Amino acid sequence: MSKYRLRGRGRVDSSKPVVFTFDGKPYTGLKGDTVASALLAHGVHLMGRSFKYHRPRGAIAAGSEEPNALIGTRRGPGRFEPNTRATVQEIWEGLETTSQNKFPSLKWDVGAVNDAAYMMFSAGFYYKTFMWPRSFWDKVYEPFIRAAAGLGVSPTEEDPDTYASRYSYCDLLIVGAGPAGIAAAREAAGKGLSVILVDENPEMGGTLLSEPQSKINGKAAWNWLEDELAALQAAGVKLMTRTTAIGYYHENLIALVEKLTDHLPTLPEDTPRERMWRVRAKQVVLAQGALEKPMVFHGNDRPGVMLAGSAQTFLNRYGVKVGNTPAVVTSHDSAWYAAFDLQDAGAFVQAIIDTRAQVRQDLQDEARARGIPVKLSHTVTATGGRLRVNNVRVNPVSGGTNVGAGQWIKCDALLMSGGWTPSLHLFSHTKGSLTWDDDLTTFLPKDTPEDCVITGASRGLWGVEAALRDGAARVGEALAKLGIGSSASEYSVEDDRTGSGVMMRELPTDRSPGKAKAFVDFQNDVTAKDLRLAVREGMRSIEHVKRYTTNGMATDQGKMSNINGLNIAADALGKKQPQVGLTTFRPPYTPTTFGAFAGYHRGEHFEVVRKTQIDAWAEEHGAVYEPVGQWRRARYFPKAGETMDQAVTRECAATRASVGIFDASTLGKIEVVGPDAAEFINRMYTNPFLKLAPGKCRYGLLLGDDGFIRDDGVIARVEEDRFHVTTTTGGAARVLNMMEDYLQTEWPDLNVWLTSTTEQWSTVALNGPNAAKLLAPFVEGIELTEEAFPHMSCVNCTVAGYPARLWRVSFTGEIGFEVNVPAPYGRDLWEKLWEAGQQYDITPYGTETMHVLRAEKGYIIVGQDTDGTVTPADAGMDWAVGKKKADFVGMRGLARPDLVAPNRKQLVGLLTEDNSWLEEGAQIVFDPKQPIPMKMVGHVTSSYNQGTTGRPIALALVEGGHSKMGETVYIPMPDRTIAAKITGTVFFDPENSRLKI
Amino acid sequence: MIQIHCPYCGETLPELEFAYAGEAHIERPLSPSEQSDEQWAEFLFLRENVKGPHFERWRHLHGCGRFFNAVRNTITDRFYITYKAGEPRPDLATLLEEDK
Amino acid sequence: MSKHISSLAPSVVVDTAAARVAVSQLIGRISLRARGDLAAVGNAIGVALPTKIGTCAKADGIEVACLGPDEWTLLVSLNQIEKVEDALAALYPSLPHSMTEVTGREVTFTIEGPQAVDLLSIATPRDIASIKVGEARRTLFDGATVVLWRDAETSFRMDVWNSFAPFLATTLETGAKELAAELA
Numbered sequence A: 001m002s003k004y005r006l007r008g009r010g011r012v013d014s015s016k017p018v019v020f021t022f023d024g025k026p027y028t029g030l031k032g033d034t035v036a037s038a039l040l041a042h043g044v045h046l047m048g049r050s051f052k053y054h055r056p057r058g059a060i061a062a063g064s065e066e067p068n069a070l071i072g073t074r075r076g077p078g079r080f081e082p083n084t085r086a087t088v089q090e091i092w093e094g095l096e097t098t099s100q101n102k103f104p105s106l107k108w109d110v111g112a113v114n115d116a117a118y119m120m121f122s123a124g125f126y127y128k129t130f131m132w133p134r135s136f137w138d139k140v141y142e143p144f145i146r147a148a149a150g151l152g153v154s155p156t157e158e159d160p161d162t163y164a165s166r167y168s169y170c171d172l173l174i175v176g177a178g179p180a181g182i183a184a185a186r187e188a189a190g191k192g193l194s195v196i197l198v199d200e201n202p203e204m205g206g207t208l209l210s211e212p213q214s215k216i217n218g219k220a221a222w223n224w225l226e227d228e229l230a231a232l233q234a235a236g237v238k239l240m241t242r243t244t245a246i247g248y249y250h251e252n253l254i255a256l257v258e259k260l261t262d263h264l265p266t267l268p269e270d271t272p273r274e275r276m277w278r279v280r281a282k283q284v285v286l287a288q289g290a291l292e293k294p295m296v297f298h299g300n301d302r303p304g305v306m307l308a309g310s311a312q313t314f315l316n317r318y319g320v321k322v323g324n325t326p327a328v329v330t331s332h333d334s335a336w337y338a339a340f341d342l343q344d345a346g347a348f349v350q351a352i353i354d355t356r357a358q359v360r361q362d363l364q365d366e367a368r369a370r371g372i373p374v375k376l377s378h379t380v381t382a383t384g385g386r387l388r389v390n391n392v393r394v395n396p397v398s399g400g401t402n403v404g405a406g407q408w409i410k411c412d413a414l415l416m417s418g419g420w421t422p423s424l425h426l427f428s429h430t431k432g433s434l435t436w437d438d439d440l441t442t443f444l445p446k447d448t449p450e451d452c453v454i455t456g457a458s459r460g461l462w463g464v465e466a467a468l469r470d471g472a473a474r475v476g477e478a479l480a481k482l483g484i485g486s487s488a489s490e491y492s493v494e495d496d497r498t499g500s501g502v503m504m505r506e507l508p509t510d511r512s513p514g515k516a517k518a519f520v521d522f523q524n525d526v527t528a529k530d531l532r533l534a535v536r537e538g539m540r541s542i543e544h545v546k547r548y549t550t551n552g553m554a555t556d557q558g559k560m561s562n563i564n565g566l567n568i569a570a571d572a573l574g575k576k577q578p579q580v581g582l583t584t585f586r587p588p589y590t591p592t593t594f595g596a597f598a599g600y601h602r603g604e605h606f607e608v609v610r611k612t613q614i615d616a617w618a619e620e621h622g623a624v625y626e627p628v629g630q631w632r633r634a635r636y637f638p639k640a641g642e643t644m645d646q647a648v649t650r651e652c653a654a655t656r657a658s659v660g661i662f663d664a665s666t667l668g669k670i671e672v673v674g675p676d677a678a679e680f681i682n683r684m685y686t687n688p689f690l691k692l693a694p695g696k697c698r699y700g701l702l703l704g705d706d707g708f709i710r711d712d713g714v715i716a717r718v719e720e721d722r723f724h725v726t727t728t729t730g731g732a733a734r735v736l737n738m739m740e741d742y743l744q745t746e747w748p749d750l751n752v753w754l755t756s757t758t759e760q761w762s763t764v765a766l767n768g769p770n771a772a773k774l775l776a777p778f779v780e781g782i783e784l785t786e787e788a789f790p791h792m793s794c795v796n797c798t799v800a801g802y803p804a805r806l807w808r809v810s811f812t813g814e815i816g817f818e819v820n821v822p823a824p825y826g827r828d829l830w831e832k833l834w835e836a837g838q839q840y841d842i843t844p845y846g847t848e849t850m851h852v853l854r855a856e857k858g859y860i861i862v863g864q865d866t867d868g869t870v871t872p873a874d875a876g877m878d879w880a881v882g883k884k885k886a887d888f889v890g891m892r893g894l895a896r897p898d899l900v901a902p903n904r905k906q907l908v909g910l911l912t913e914d915n916s917w918l919e920e921g922a923q924i925v926f927d928p929k930q931p932i933p934m935k936m937v938g939h940v941t942s943s944y945n946q947g948t949t950g951r952p953i954a955l956a957l958v959e960g961g962h963s964k965m966g967e968t969v970y971i972p973m974p975d976r977t978i979a980a981k982i983t984g985t986v987f988f989d990p991e992n993s994r995l996k997i
Numbered sequence B: 001m002i003q004i005h006c007p008y009c010g011e012t013l014p015e016l017e018f019a020y021a022g023e024a025h026i027e028r029p030l031s032p033s034e035q036s037d038e039q040w041a042e043f044l045f046l047r048e049n050v051k052g053p054h055f056e057r058w059r060h061l062h063g064c065g066r067f068f069n070a071v072r073n074t075i076t077d078r079f080y081i082t083y084k085a086g087e088p089r090p091d092l093a094t095l096l097e098e099d100k
Numbered sequence C: 001m002s003k004h005i006s007s008l009a010p011s012v013v014v015d016t017a018a019a020r021v022a023v024s025q026l027i028g029r030i031s032l033r034a035r036g037d038l039a040a041v042g043n044a045i046g047v048a049l050p051t052k053i054g055t056c057a058k059a060d061g062i063e064v065a066c067l068g069p070d071e072w073t074l075l076v077s078l079n080q081i082e083k084v085e086d087a088l089a090a091l092y093p094s095l096p097h098s099m100t101e102v103t104g105r106e107v108t109f110t111i112e113g114p115q116a117v118d119l120l121s122i123a124t125p126r127d128i129a130s131i132k133v134g135e136a137r138r139t140l141f142d143g144a145t146v147v148l149w150r151d152a153e154t155s156f157r158m159d160v161w162n163s164f165a166p167f168l169a170t171t172l173e174t175g176a177k178e179l180a181a182e183l184a
Helices: A035-041 A110-116 A125-129 A136-148 A179-188 A221-234 A308-318 A334-344 A361-370 A425-429 A464-481 A528-536 A542-549 A561-573 A594-598 A615-620 A644-657 A677-684 A732-746 A771-778 A823-840 A847-856 B037-045 B092-099 C038-045 C078-091 C116-121 C162-183
Strands: A013-022 A025-031 A046-049 A056-058 A070-074 A080-085 A096-099 A163-175 A195-198 A238-240 A243-249 A253-259 A274-286 A290-292 A305-307 A326-330 A351-354 A378-384 A391-398 A407-410 A413-417 A420-422 A434-437 A442-445 A452-454 A519-521 A624-628 A631-636 A660-663 A668-673 A697-703 A709-719 A722-727 A753-756 A761-767 A793-799 A802-808 A816-822 A905-912 A938-944 A953-959 A968-972 A977-983 B003-006 B011-014 B019-023 B053-059 B067-073 B079-084 C011-015 C020-023 C028-033 C056-059 C062-068 C071-076 C098-101 C106-112 C136-141 C144-152 C155-161
Touching (some): A013 A035, A025 A035, A163 A179, A163 C116, A179 A195, A179 A221, A179 A464, A195 A243, A221 A238, A274 A464, A290 A308, A305 A308, A308 A326, A308 A413, A326 A334, A334 A351, A334 A361, A351 A378, A420 A442, A452 A464, A519 A561, A615 A823, A631 A644, A631 A847, A644 A660, A644 A847, A660 A823, A668 A732, A677 A732, A709 A732, A709 A802, A771 A816, A802 A823, A816 A823, A847 A938, A847 A953, A905 A938, B053 B092, B079 B092, C011 C162, C038 C078, C062 C136, C078 C098, C106 C116, C116 C162, C155 C162
Parallel strands (some): A013 A096, A163 A195, A163 A274, A274 A452, A305 A413, A326 A413
Antiparallel strands (some): A046 A056, A070 A096, A243 A253, A378 A391, A434 A442, A624 A631, A697 A709, A709 A722, A761 A816, A802 A816, A905 A977, A938 A953, B003 B011, B053 B067, C011 C020, C020 C106, C028 C071, C028 C098, C062 C071, C106 C155, C136 C144, C144 C155
């Protein structure tokens, strides 16, 4: 049995020993222990080193507010997590834990040299020191900061765990299952409401777990607790443990993180490690209790110095004495009870040091009866001991500030309590307002815009009975809003521990304040001196003091430091606390894993991936994919050993030589139907559409009302009142949204409707001189001849036995067809064409070849050759703009002064003089000899060297490019400058002779 | 994540089903060609930048698909009202009064 | 090999104690848009169009859901499509409307089992309870627009554009296994 364990005490299971390791050394704890309680049971207080000064630190608290005892936890390969609070991590057989921020060992740490240089590392140290000289930044300061920065060590392997998410709606959510939360749940239970009660701890009960002495309605606290929880369960209340409410968002949306496996020795299958709940509750009860304040004095961070309430928790909940000869320093009654409990458990309390002159007589009597020395009107001015406190210097105080001679008292733990701060984090997330309470010297909750009540110690009530009564009463307000009447149950509690105290800033001291290491923020190593220095150096707002000193900016979010920091800053500023204000609490309440936020969205499931019905064929045939919007599209189909360049070169050549097959299913498709269909399309697109005959296709250019190109595509008039519009793959949703916008809000009088048919059709494109020959035998209902089915025709027919919309269009400059069949038949059609195409050496090609072939013809890709500032004229596409139209979207915009100004950037072709390939995005200059910075006059938008023209080609936007045909421009690259000649944009078959069957 | 009442569906639903669509009550002139450059620039580019109640449009994108109008407080994200496209602009003073 | 889904090949995505998810057989679908004399439309197709968004009607082998103020989805057996289309086409001169066949557009998952509602709630932001039995809604599931039909307390159909189906099937599979593990 470990030295400090009290057998049979607490809620741990003494029949179930659990072995885990800390820094490689095995320790035996009990089922129900946290790492901290198990280590303390062995007398191990030293659990880590602080971040800045590398000072030795131990657990100061017993719960999630712990700032010091941060450890790494490991469960086999890949499962390492830094910065876990030892006071929260439950132990299980085989758990490996390690201390942090130490080298070479926890007991001998080189970084502690920072501590010796304490005077140097004061508030604003980083801002001052690293400012000058400027030249030191890159080589000296930044590497130093990077090396020193960061808590713990990042995991190096991918996290093998899974994470989950769930949306939930309920009538009532209660956060915190202490007496107030449980009482609230009891009132709400059994009334036909959906009620959720959550608590971050492995078991519910809150303060009752640490105060077993009380009797509630005549029942021992723990018996009462067991009965109540069983009753709640039976009444259908959803009880969630190990579940932290991390954030309170608009309209009663609360994010909960449920930890499912961190406490288990073996991981169950299909069970995520954590689950993020997004709960929308009609009403919320916040019952998060209060957090104990540390006292601020020199040496208050030495291992063995901890919060009195936490010591009480270790004792009563885990059966662990934090010391055999503890001393207590306090300004609040509650710490006296910790002293009594420890004394009664066999410890020898060396002294109760209270800063107050007056303390309740009954407490003094109880201390005397137990033989505990009491020192009223005393302060603590120092602690001693290297890695663990072994004595404390105690001085009398008179007149509030006169500090008398000190006396050292030996102790093996020092318990402190500066009183309690209501936990207002979630309440503050609601943008709830706070009010300063002079009696309690703390902020209390006031109003909130949300449907939420706050109860118990969170609103400054003290004692179990007060919490129970308040929980029962306050939930009534929430129930009333849900239309449920209730009358608060009565509670009476015996042996309740109520109390009060006074607020202290730094404890009075006889030391020079400049040398005192009296810590306020333990995790960020911020001292009282730092805070006062910040104010002296001109910080007035508490937000500035916070950022200058980093007080409250550590992962514990200032749970311990904020209120002490405020009290000290207010004093330094000579203002009252409410005039200085409190910094903003922001989610998450406790550190939260990225996994919990990502949920299912990681690895291959990171984001939505859309696949066509032909995608599986491409996958089976070795396609290399690229993402286009949400789609994954086959980029090219390499044969064994081929590079991308080789594959694309082959695909291009084969398509121009015979026939290529391409999956064009991702093109956006919109069915426009109704008597005003033609009128609508005529208004949306630049081209004239009113006279387009059914059975014909026309290219359409879509502008914004600013006159810039937004999208393009071929539009077919299927019937008089029915158009089949195509859009770019990436633009499909955007174009439909834009069309709906104009139709619904500008032209609601038009009798026309839009339906997305992108996924109704699988679209198989055949291009090449043999395309018609290959396709003809499959087609019923139309002859694929120049006469019967000329370029830019469409027809409803049958292809390979499937109902089809067959188009004769070309994005390659070759004879081209797009066969649209109902989506599920796409793969079968593809395979039939593939099989029959073998006689023509049919070649599947991907998006890369499609890009090359279209560039050779000078066909633009919206979003690549345009960037949202390109007009049809800029793109050399004036021909697509209907000159006689009264209006279309963008028509007025095209006449804007800037859009008709000379020297706009215009789309041209570029041919390099040395036949080298240009990089897409490369900047262009007219004069390469001009001084730097040069005037950039455009950029390369498309560039390929795998095409069929025998040389690299490029498209570019160049200032005044259309009037500079034949002129030379320059593309400066890091290693050389490339000269290129401006040409037209059509590099291949300018007569379009190859489009003819 | 706020909740938004769709005036077409008659349901109050999570923001994720909706898409923001800019300021409300900006009408495209019936005869754009008669607009001066200044007028057209104003139509295209000039928008309120309200701190407080803002007339704006939303679309129930993953629902009924309708564009509709709303008055939302840009400080608190509180919606005072949502109403169908084409309905007149509600009186702000009355809305704020009713909200009290 | 990554997941591919075709409604030509009905299959079971996942079957656990919590929920069973399967890909349904191809069914005829028509997207209907209309305003005005809706009774005439109802007469033509043989079932009165429900006018409250989210409500459904069923008759004569046709199932209709109202998805927008002027939008309905019609489900019919494959061999009935032409008949319905002809009836609507005959109505067009007197009541112009938009009838677009979208049979191939979607894949339907059936989702049933004691935890069907929980399974949907892993990736549907809206409250599933607000969809009553016999109703349907267009909503979101894991980032994709879907139409959710509630056929019984614990039985749903989810229509989604076919390209999203493999991604959603993975979500549903993960969720059904997770929920089953929770039951165990």
